Amino acid sequence: MxxxxxxxxxxxxxxxxxxxxxxxxxxxxxxxxxxxxxxxxANPYGQYCMxxxxxxxxxxxxxxxxxxxxxxxxxxxxHMSTKGPAERYYARVGRPFxxxxxxxxxxxxxxxxxGGKNDILLVVTGPLIxxxxxxxxxxxxxxxxxxxxxxxxxxxxxxxxxxNFQSFDIREWNIRCDAESALAVLxxxxxxxxxxxxxxxxxxxxxxxxADQPEDYPLRDCYYELNNAYQTNECxxxxxxxxxxxxxxxxxxxxxxxxxxxxxxxxxxxxxRFAPGGIHSYLVPDYSKTDEICxxxxxxxxxxxxx
Ligand SMILES: [Ca+2]
Numbered sequence: 605m606x607x608x609x610x611x612x613x614x615x616x617x618x619x620x621x622x623x624x625x626x627x628x629x630x631x632x633x634x635x636x637x638x639x640x641x642x643x644x645x646a647n648p649y650g651q652y653c654m655x656x657x658x659x660x661x662x663x664x665x666x667x668x669x670x671x672x673x674x675x676x677x678x679x680x681x682x683h684m685s686t687k688g689p690a691e692r693y694y695a696r697v698g699r700p701f702x703x704x705x706x707x708x709x710x711x712x713x714x715x716x717x718x719g720g721k722n723d724i725l726l727v728v729t730g731p732l733i734x735x736x737x738x739x740x741x742x743x744x745x746x747x748x749x750x751x752x753x754x755x756x757x758x759x760x761x762x763x764x765x766x767x768n769f770q771s772f773d774i775r776e777w778n779i780r781c782d783a784e785s786a787l788a789v790l791x792x793x794x795x796x797x798x799x800x801x802x803x804x805x806x807x808x809x810x811x812x813x814x815a816d817q818p819e820d821y822p823l824r825d826c827y828y829e830l831n832n833a834y835q836t837n838e839c840x841x842x843x844x845x846x847x848x849x850x851x852x853x854x855x856x857x858x859x860x861x862x863x864x865x866x867x868x869x870x871x872x873x874x875x876x877r878f879a880p881g882g883i884h885s886y887l888v889p890d891y892s893k894t895d896e897i898c899x900x901x902x903x904x905x906x907x908x909x910x911x
Contacts, residue, residue: 605634605635605636605637606635606636606637606725606852606853607636607637607639607718607723607724607725608627608631608636608637608638608639608724608725608726608727608852608853609638609639609640609641609642609711609714609724609725609726609727609759610623610624610627610638610640610641610642610727610729610849611641611642611643611644611707611726611727611728611729611730611734611735612624612641612642612643612644612650612654612728612729612730612845613643613644613645613650613677613682613729613730613731613778614643614650614651614653614654614685614686614730614826615645615647615649615650615677615682615683615684615685615686616645616677616681616682616683616684616685617685617830617841618685618686618826618827618829618830618841619729619805619841619842619843619844619845619846620650620654620729620730620845621653621654621657621685621822621823621826621827622810622811622823622827622841622843622845622846622849622901622904622905623727623729623845623846623848623849624641624654624657624658624823624849625657625661625823625904625905626846626849626850626853626901626904626905627641627663627727627849627852627853628657628658628661628662628663628666629661629663629904629908630853631658631663631666632661632662632663632664632909635853636852636853638663638666639666639667639714639718639724640666640667640668640669640710640711640714641654641658641666641667641668641669642668642669642670642671642707642710642711642734643668643669643670643671643707643734644671644676644677644730644731644732644733644734645671645676645677645678645682645730645731645733646671646674646675646676646677646678646682647677647678647679647680647682647683648670648671648701648704649683649686649687649690650682650683650685650686651668651669651670651702651704652686652690652693652694652701652702653685653686653689653690653693653822653826654668655668655702656689656690656693656694656822657822657823660821660822660823660907661907661909662909667705667710667714668702668705668710669705669706669707669708669709669710669711669734670704670705670706670707671707671733671734672704672705672706672707672708673706673707673708673737674733674737676731676733676782677731677733677781677782684829684830684833685826685827685829685830685833686826686829688825688829689822689825689826689829690822692820692825693820693822693825696820707734707737707738708734708737708738708741708751709746711734711738711751711754712738712741712744712746712747712751712754713746715747715754715755715757715758715759716746716747716749716754718758719758720757720758721758722757722758722759722760723758723760724758724759724760725759725760725761725762725763725852726759726761726762726763726795727763727764727848727849727852728762728763728764728765728766728778728848729764729765729778729844729845729848729849730778730781731777731778731779731781731782731785731786732766732778732779732782732785732786732788732789732790733782733785735755735762735785735789736782736784736785736788736789737751738751738752738754738755739751739752739755739788739789755795756794756795759795760795760796761795761796761797761798762793762795762796762797762798763797763798763800763848763851763852764778764790764797764798764799764800764848765778765800765802765805765844765845765847765848766778766779766786766790766799766800766801766802766870767779767799767801767802767868767870767876767886768801768802768803768875768876769799769801769803769863769876769878769886769888770801770803771803772875772876772877773875774802774803774874774875774876775873775874775875776801776802776870776874776875776876777802777874779870779874779875779876780872780873780874783870783871783872783873783874784872786870786874787870787871787872790868790869790870791869791870793884796883796884796885797868797884797885798851798862798884798885798886798887799868799876799884799885799886799887800844800847800848800851800860800886800887801876801886801887802844803889804844804847804860804887804888804889805842805843805844805845805846805847805848806842806843806844807842807889807891807894808842808843808846808847808894808897808898808901809840809841809842809843809898810840810841810843810846810898810901810902810905811827811838811839811840811841811901811902811905812839812840812898812902813902813903813905813906814827814828814839814905814906815839816906817906817907818907821907823905824839827839827840827841843897843898843901846901846904846905847860847887847897850900850901850904851887859890859893859896859897859900860887860888860889860890860893861887861888861889861890862885862886862887862888863885863886863888864885865880865881865882865883865885866878866879866880866881866882866884866885866886867879867880867881867882867884868882868884868886
């Protein structure tokens with residue numbers, strides 16, 4: 605069974621939640637095993653909501669980590685889509701917010717326990733803050749190895765929503781949000797990376813199915829919360845993060861093209877350069893399939909475990 609680690613930045617945006625729903629259902633249904641879910645940003649409300657989404661969809665036994673390592677993206681605008689939904693969910697179930705445990709310790713433990721099998725897919729839908737902390741970590745009580753050694757020995761591929769492979773002028777958010785981390789992790793990566801540039805998921809507007817879901821479904825609440833902040837009555841969003849989650853679970857389904865064997869480099873402005881001759885890959889959008897993909901994502905985000 606595929607093993608997946610999911611690192612996201614749900615909070616200032618909501619499509620990470622859609623990606624989480626895809627992964628939660630796949631884990632619940634035995635298609636993949638989600639070994640850990642980590643949260644790149646220091647503002648915790650997004651991870652409170654991600655825990656709620658997994659719980660609501662019936663995905664059990666997944667450990668969650670929080671960014672206790674730095675204060676990057678801790679500001680109030682980093683919980684724009686998640687503070688209200690988190691407060692409403694935990695008030696309704698009558699529990700305090702979940703305990704915040706360290707991303708770094710969780711990742712070092714999960715990678716150590718994997719025993720060097722090099723078979724984990726790391727799905728990333730936010731800035732590279734978590735991975736940068738992991739790569740910089742030294743030996744500790746969990747392992748005598750560095751974080752970079754643990755990653756190289758256990759992570760087969762990184763699948764990430766980042767960059768742009770149509771225009772060098774596009775300054776993509778997940779890179780420019782924390783360029784220091786992005787450059788350290790992405791440029792010259794010894795681990796193969798599959799990129800889904802923002803041209804792939806940006807053209808797919810999904811979430812329409814959430815309007816018909818129960819009002820206490822935390823994913824629905826997050827989508828409405830973000831749209832309300834923008835003063836719309838919709839519950840939709842671009843699907844940047846859903847693409848990588850779906851691809852990680854289902855692989856090549858013909859919904860996108862794929863180019864392999866590239867060297868990819870990003871700069872501190874958030875721009876992407878790529879050329880043949882490396883170990884990395886990128887997805888290519890097929891705009892004739894936009895409606896088909898949108899329907900799939902809407903089905904993936906809907907609640908399907910309530911009688
Ligand atoms: Ca994201």
